[in-house]
Amino acid sequence: MxxxxxxxxxxxxxxxxxxxxxxxxxxxxxxxxxxxxxxxxxxxxxxxxxxxxxxxxxxxxxxxxxxxxxxxxxxxxxxxxxxxxxxxxxxxxxxxxxxxxxxxxxxxxxxxxxxxxxxxxxxxxxxxxxxxxxxxxxxxxxxxxxxxxxxxxxxxxxxxxxxxxxxxxxxxxxxxxxxxxxxxxxxxxxxxxxxxxxxxxxxFKNEFKAELPEVSKVFEEGFFSPVWEDVGKRCVGCTNCTAVCPTCYCFDVIDDVSLNLSDGERSRVWSYCQMDDFARVATGEDFRPGRGPRQRHRYFRKFKYSVLKYNKYFCTGCGRCTRTCMAKISLKETVNGLLDEKRGKG
Amino acid sequence: MPKSKPRVAFFEFTDCEGCQLQVANLGLSLLELTKVVDIVNFREIMSEQGKNYDVLVVEGSISSKHDEERLRAIAAKAKVIVALGACATTGGVNNLKNLKSLEEQKKSVYGNVIDPVPDALPTRAIDEIVKVDYYIHGCPIYGPEFLKVMECILLGKPYKVPQYPVCVECKQNENICVYEKGLFCLGPVTRAGCNSWLPNYGNVCVGCRGLIDNPAANAQKDILEKYGLTVDEILEKFSLYCAGKKDRAKYEKEIKK
Structure with missing residues (x-):
């Protein structure tokens, strides 16, 4: 059947x-x-x-x-x-x-x-x-x-x-x-x-102002867009957007040793690109400082990098990141903002 | 022959001793701990007082000349120094004293009498006087974190205080964001490590662990303003636990602009 x-x-x-x-x-x-x-x-x-x-x-x-x-x-x-x-x-x-x-x-x-x-x-x-x-x-x-x-x-x-x-x-x-x-x-x-x-x-109607191929294109061209500056200013860095995303998969690996100093357990724990020390390395260098570039990175992981690497959009449209954001950063508005900007230029 | 167990001593300064009480309340874990360390000084649970120790656990902030001298003296004997609880790590609520001059504060507390506390000084966190190796934040401390720090001390490795905000833990616990209930929470700018203790019970985070290194103070202010708070009211929210020198520096440069 x-x-x-x-x-x-x-x-x-x-x-x-x-x-x-x-x-x-x-x-x-x-x-x-x-x-x-x-x-x-x-x-x-x-x-x-x-x-x-x-x-x-x-x-x-x-x-x-x-x-x-x-x-x-x-x-x-x-x-x-x-x-x-x-x-x-x-x-x-x-x-x-x-x-x-x-x-x-x-x-x-x-x-x-x-x-x-x-x-x-x-x-x-x-x-x-x-x-x-x-x-x-x-x-x-x-x-x-x-x-x-x-x-x-x-x-x-x-x-x-x-x-x-x-x-x-x-x-x-x-x-x-x-x-x-x-x-x-x-x-x-x-x-x-x-x-x-x-x-x-x-x-159900496309919530973006353009179809996906055009969205993908504005991401290609919009790395230095003022949209990211605006998003970065509003972002409070709570990391909720990455915590609730169904396609964020970054993790850290930690060891816990019990008080007898012999039995231990290695675990992997969720880690987010929105964390302040996510891209900081041993020398203290931070490869992605600031909340604007971090937010941009999150979006690019959904609409550009995954498309290049796996030919797949990593946004599922579930709306969780927008729903959970206390600064009211909206995925729909951000993507449409990039589209508007490009059309304004054109 | 097993190596001798490290000796641990607890001392308290200006505080409520609530953090030591959290340690005393660890129950079975405290008994486990005594298998690997010798607790030689801890007045809440024992009457003996050891004079020699390896690990010094300091609770409370330093608010008099006498305190300062005593801290230096007990610290000189220790190999490892642990700051236990908000009063010790950041100054905690005692920092409220520093919001006005000592003279003004004495007057408002004792009235117009001859100075009963000539020894008093502005409140300081203990790392303003001695070098601290381990920080256990919180008012009070979170028991499981205390055990984790003890484990690190025994292994001789550093303990990394989480640099991410309380929201990380709160979201993993799938709590309803208290902002959705119209409440104001300092979780987004406060260091995690307490497993979002207060929000788990429907309360707001009051920032007792101090601010994360780079709090988005301005973005947080924008959010709170949307809820109808004035800048002064927002600063007041920060000031209960985050009025210490280091924490103030983190938000004042952004907010006061």
Whole structure:
């Protein structure tokens, strides 16, 4: 079966069957926001949500991840952490799935990262399609991530009283196998689905003032743009934009030794280009001083460098950086600012 | 034969002893610590008083001539000096005393009487008098950071105080930004290392660990102004914990322009 249908009233029992395969993590309400967390029952989740504070990246590349444990007295060769848990991510937005696809590119690059890849192998993704904007910060249409393009095992589309179930992998197939309440997509529902998608496509419009090739071009020419000076003046350096980005993957490696001075653990921890000492080296030299150049670097990592290196935009349009910025630095305004500047010149 | 354990002594100056209390409250970790160090002086948990030690942990700021002499004397015997808590590392809240002249402050505290504290001096952090090897910031200190510093001392390596703001930890803890609740928080310009202790419980960061090296004071001011605060009110927010000489220098050059 490629496309199935499940009634909303059957979601509880399907969810319970998923739990038997492993833990399920999904979007849950936290005060005025949402976070991915452990879910015990289907009703605990909020499937209509604005992107969570941290993206599901935290399950692929945890903020602090143990790499190996070591012993000094008596010396014992370190053994890498190899045991990873099997679990399901439920209700992942298409933008966040696009983010995970970006991470896949990075961590598959030679030398491939065994921790990331082992984790990934154990994770099953059940996505949920967005039929409308979550809020005005999202720029998913500009990069096309409002439409799913693989990277998941199952995708759910809300059809009112039921969900369309798109099965995209063998893992996904296993999750619906033998479930009599999930039936094959019929012609009538297919028409209904087409109509819903037609309505959806009317709602999403490119949020930038130009198409991506032109955006990429203004980045090529806009390295010295006054836009960066303005952004740098407003930036308070809190690092939130990089913390919440689904495609930021920089990390630092640290050793912790316990008080017995023998048992230790090496971990990798998130590190951000917006940190003051990120580009500072042993002599004290700082290769990227100032908040303007740092912000510029962040944008270039999304719209230029990754395009040159991987032929891929590393912005997923999730809107998190804009949503979280207390200085109200907006990705949409920054990119449109660069476009305006170029057009003004032309 | 194991090497003899390093001897650790705690001394206090102008402070509330709350940071030592945090150490006393470490529970099992404190017992673990005593397996690798000898605590020879710590009046909150023991009555013995050792005269010799390797590691000197100083709590409190220096605010009299007598304090200064005592600090120099106890520091001379130590191999390693640790500043424990905001009062010792930056002067902490005691810096408020320096916002006015000593005469004015004495008058407002004691009234028109014969000077009861002729020995008093303006408040100073301990590194204005002796060289400090390890800094444990905070009011009070964060217990796990104290243990991390002890671990570094035992390994003989430096402890790097985080140079990034509290927001880094706060975001990783997935707290709702208190700015979204309309509150004013100093997290964006304050040194991390406390695991965003206050925001984890829905409170605002008050800047007790002091400012990061390069706080974007002007950008922070712009943000606070949007919330309707005047420059004086903003400076007042900084002044509770960040009125020390070094911290003032960090923001005044930007804000007072």
């Amino acid at each position: 490629k496309h199935g249908i499940i009634l909303k009233s059957d979601m509880d029992q399907w969810f319970d069957s998923l739990k038997k395969r492993g833990k399920v993590y999904g979007p849950k309400k936290k005060e005025s926001a949402f976070v991915f967390g452990l879910v015990h029952a289907f009703k605990e989740m909020s499937l209509s949500y604005i992107p969570t504070i941290l993206p599901p990246k935290k399950y692929y590349l945890p903020p602090k991840e143990s790499l190996f444990k070591f012993k000094i007295k008596p010396y014992e060769a370190a053994k890498a952490t190899t045991a990873f848990e099997e679990f399901i991510l439920f209700g992942v937005h298409t933008c966040d799935i696009a983010g995970i696809q970006c991470m896949d590119v990075i961590f598959n690059e030679n030398p491939a990262d065994p921790n990331y890849l082992s984790r990934k192998e154990k994770i099953t993704i059940i996505g949920i399609e967005c039929l409308d904007y979550c809020d005005s910060y999202a720029t998913c249409a500009s990069v096309g991530t409002h439409i799913h393009k693989g990277g998941y095992d199952i995708m759910l589309t809300d059809l009112g009283t039921a969900y369309l179930v798109h099965i995209n992998s063998e893992k996904g197939e296993h999750l619906i196998k033998g479930k009599k309440y999930i039936r094959e997509l019929d012609l009538e529902t297919r028409k209904k689905w087409d109509k819903i998608i037609e309505e959806k496509n009317k709602k």
